[in-house]
Amino acid sequence: MLKKLMLAGSLLALTAAPVMAEEVIGLITKTETNPFFVKMREGAQQKAQELGVKLITAAGKYDGDNDGQVAAIENLIAAGAKGFAIVPSDSKAIVPTIQKARDAGLKVIVLDTPLDPMNAADATFATDNRKAGMLIGEWAKGTLGDKAKDARIVFLDLATNQPTVDFLRDQGFMQGFGIDVKDPNKYGDEDDPRICTHEISQGDQEKGRTAMENALQKCPDVNVVYTINEPAAAGAWEALKAVGKDDGSVLLVSIDGGCPGVKNVQAGTLGATSQQYPLKMAAMALEAIHSGKIPDIDPAVGFLDTGAQLITAKPVDGVPSISVEEGLKLCWG
Amino acid sequence: MSDNASGSAMAERGLKDADQTVASFEEPEHGLIRRTQGFLHRFPTSIPFIVLLIGIVIFSFAAPGKFLAPFNFSLILQQVTIIAILGVAQTLVILTAGIDLSVGVIMILASVVMGRTAVVYGVPVEIAFPLGLLAGFACGLVNGLIVTKLRLPPFIVTLGTWSIFGALNVWYSKSETIRQADMQEAAPFLQWTGTILRPYNFFASLGLDWSFLKGWVLNYGSIVMLVVAAIIWYVLNRTAFGRHVYATGDDPDAARLSGINTDRTLIAVYALAGFICAIAAWVLIGRIGGVSPQAGQTANLDSITAVVIGGTSLFGGRGSIVGTLVGALIVGVFRNGLALSGLELLWQDFAVGVLIIVAVTIDQWIRKISA
Numbered sequence: 001m002l003k004k005l006m007l008a009g010s011l012l013a014l015t016a017a018p019v020m021a022e023e024v025i026g027l028i029t030k031t032e033t034n035p036f037f038v039k040m041r042e043g044a045q046q047k048a049q050e051l052g053v054k055l056i057t058a059a060g061k062y063d064g065d066n067d068g069q070v071a072a073i074e075n076l077i078a079a080g081a082k083g084f085a086i087v088p089s090d091s092k093a094i095v096p097t098i099q100k101a102r103d104a105g106l107k108v109i110v111l112d113t114p115l116d117p118m119n120a121a122d123a124t125f126a127t128d129n130r131k132a133g134m135l136i137g138e139w140a141k142g143t144l145g146d147k148a149k150d151a152r153i154v155f156l157d158l159a160t161n162q163p164t165v166d167f168l169r170d171q172g173f174m175q176g177f178g179i180d181v182k183d184p185n186k187y188g189d190e191d192d193p194r195i196c197t198h199e200i201s202q203g204d205q206e207k208g209r210t211a212m213e214n215a216l217q218k219c220p221d222v223n224v225v226y227t228i229n230e231p232a233a234a235g236a237w238e239a240l241k242a243v244g245k246d247d248g249s250v251l252l253v254s255i256d257g258g259c260p261g262v263k264n265v266q267a268g269t270l271g272a273t274s275q276q277y278p279l280k281m282a283a284m285a286l287e288a289i290h291s292g293k294i295p296d297i298d299p300a301v302g303f304l305d306t307g308a309q310l311i312t313a314k315p316v317d318g319v320p321s322i323s324v325e326e327g328l329k330l331c332w333g
Numbered sequence: 334m335s336d337n338a339s340g341s342a343m344a345e346r347g348l349k350d351a352d353q354t355v356a357s358f359e360e361p362e363h364g365l366i367r368r369t370q371g372f373l374h375r376f377p378t379s380i381p382f383i384v385l386l387i388g389i390v391i392f393s394f395a396a397p398g399k400f401l402a403p404f405n406f407s408l409i410l411q412q413v414t415i416i417a418i419l420g421v422a423q424t425l426v427i428l429t430a431g432i433d434l435s436v437g438v439i440m441i442l443a444s445v446v447m448g449r450t451a452v453v454y455g456v457p458v459e460i461a462f463p464l465g466l467l468a469g470f471a472c473g474l475v476n477g478l479i480v481t482k483l484r485l486p487p488f489i490v491t492l493g494t495w496s497i498f499g500a501l502n503v504w505y506s507k508s509e510t511i512r513q514a515d516m517q518e519a520a521p522f523l524q525w526t527g528t529i530l531r532p533y534n535f536f537a538s539l540g541l542d543w544s545f546l547k548g549w550v551l552n553y554g555s556i557v558m559l560v561v562a563a564i565i566w567y568v569l570n571r572t573a574f575g576r577h578v579y580a581t582g583d584d585p586d587a588a589r590l591s592g593i594n595t596d597r598t599l600i601a602v603y604a605l606a607g608f609i610c611a612i613a614a615w616v617l618i619g620r621i622g623g624v625s626p627q628a629g630q631t632a633n634l635d636s637i638t639a640v641v642i643g644g645t646s647l648f649g650g651r652g653s654i655v656g657t658l659v660g661a662l663i664v665g666v667f668r669n670g671l672a673l674s675g676l677e678l679l680w681q682d683f684a685v686g687v688l689i690i691v692a693v694t695i696d697q698w699i700r701k702i703s704a
Contacts, residue, residue: 033626033627204625205625206621235621
């Protein structure tokens with residue numbers, strides 16, 4: 001009974017929306033729970049209130065859930081939305097559904113993870129993940145100085161299928177550190193002896209610790225650890241601490257710029273992190289959909305770079321960075 | 334399933350026919366295969382031990398010098414501790430022919446309740462910690478009540494509560510991570526399970542120079558795991574309640590007819606499982622230093638894997654806590670060994686999948702002896 005009422009209510013809301021002429025804009029994220037997306041939703045919510053539009057949010061059930069996102073887009077078309085911003089879980093499989101939405105007159109802005117092909121959306125606002133990786137790579141190289149040529153590096157990556165964000169950050173770090181990356185769109189094909197191992201952390205704190213423990217078995221002489229994100233870095237730190245390598249002998253670097261991560265930079269457990277800006281991404285997307293004006297995008301890049309800044313307490317000459325205090329003001333999650 | 338059928342028939346026919354059914358266990362054994370089958374039927378826990386031994390032998394050759402070190406074994410023990418504790422909870426439920434898909438999320442929810450209440454809301458850890466244990470217990474109780482009072486299959490119930498507890502986790506945690514440093518300042522007690530022990534140093538301080546202990550590293554989490562397992566082992570094997578658990582799982586009708594309150598047994602099992610998940614939460618906080626509401630996404634399935642590989646039957650009534658601990662160790666040994674041999678994660682998943690299929694096949698095969 002209750003279910004029927006709720007169903008009737010939501011149907012009513014869906015059909016009533018266009019009649020009431022209230023402008024509806026959607027935001028679809030990969031998952032409901034990841035702090036990055038939680039923050040994105042907050043940014044969108046604020047902007048929606050400011051613009052006086054109605055925000056409908058949806059998410060896949062898990063990272064990689066394409067079906068859930070397809071259903072969310074179909075619902076937004078049915079709700080008569082003006083457009084939506086989406087962080088695609090599967091950058092290829094979602095393309096036909098996005099085309100359907102655009103054919104129905106919706107503006108589509110892709111956030112964070114570009115589509116394949118990128119021009120399948122009206123615009124893409126994203127972090128330049130390769131650049132974010134390069135920043136921490138350059139910083140690690142500068143910090144080590146002469147010792148960089150004998151470094152022993154462990155990479156804690158995201159997943160074996162190497163999604164775009166995974167290889168972009170990993171390869172960016174190598175480029176920044178001065179490693180010959182061979183194929184720039186794939187890791188694992190390099191032959192630089194400074195690379196000790198690539199382990200998979202799944203971006204998870206507990207699995208990050210396990211990955212680092214296994215890496216330490218292979219590379220007891222490690223002195224640089226690259227991590228895909230800050231939870232993985234926090235797990236890696238626990239593993240390093242357990243074997244007494246929390247004495248400054250290992251440089252730990254990461255990417256994200258969430259508040260816990262920035263605080264770890266402040267505490268000195270994390271050497272440096274590249275910060276990205278999910279709030280800004282979402283707010284800019286809503287602005288663009290609402291006004292119908294897409295900002296100018298450099299065709300050579302193909303997407304609007306919402307920026308990445310290096311945060312560290314120990315700046316290195318020639319590598320632009322901001323202080324921990326500034327980072328804390330801008331952090332998310 | 335055939336056990337259940339013959340069991341209830343047995344109950345109907347009464348005691349004088351029962352003798353014959355029991356006698357059929359003792360039919361003469363012929364040939365090596367038949368004898369092996371008989372041996373495994375009598376000592377089902379020996380299978381996981383054999384698999385564990387095979388794994389250790391393989392990897393000591395595949396990753397020479399690295400795998401067979403005391404420190405590496407200590408590492409494997411630490412890596413499987415959480416799954417082993419969840420496995421103990423899962424074993425209780427599976428012994429009653431049920432399944433609990435919500436163990437992982439109960440653990441995360443309990444860790445969030447403990448950590449967030451203490452660190453973010455500033456409640457003394459003396460209150461926050463029991464509150465977390467209570468949260469786990471309450472989640473388990475809800476599972477048990479729905480299973481017994483609404484008479485729904487445990488798979489469906491815990492599929493539902495998995496989602497519900499997951500939503501509560503997002504709501505209470507706001508998806509915010511609690512850092513190791515903040516935890517250390519506000520509630521170091523919650524990190525105690527991660528404290529490292531060096532048994533050699535301990536015995537050396539007592540004047541015992543036991544050099545074979547050199548290189549071994551333990552943490553309190555592993556000790557907590559052993560204590561939990563020992564208590565549950567005792568409960569299952571030495572108390573009336575334990576016999577009720579096995580009886581309820583083996584044949585609920587027969588159990589009820591022989592005077593067991595099966596509903597009460599089931600509720601107690603699910604609630605106890607929830608409580609054990611909350612203890613796993615404490616160990617998880619020790620392992621990662623803080624609280625990560627995103628962690629443990631695959632813990633429920635990993636715990637079922639440990640139970641199944643450990644030889645506990647998904648049809649209920651057969652299995653043991655020792656088997657589950659060894660099952661968790663097998664998964665840990667294979668994952669660690671394959672990683673040290675330089676194989677990619679996907680082959681670790683592949684190997685664990687093969688282990689599950691083999692384990693259940695063996696279980697089915699040795700059950701045939703009683704059919």
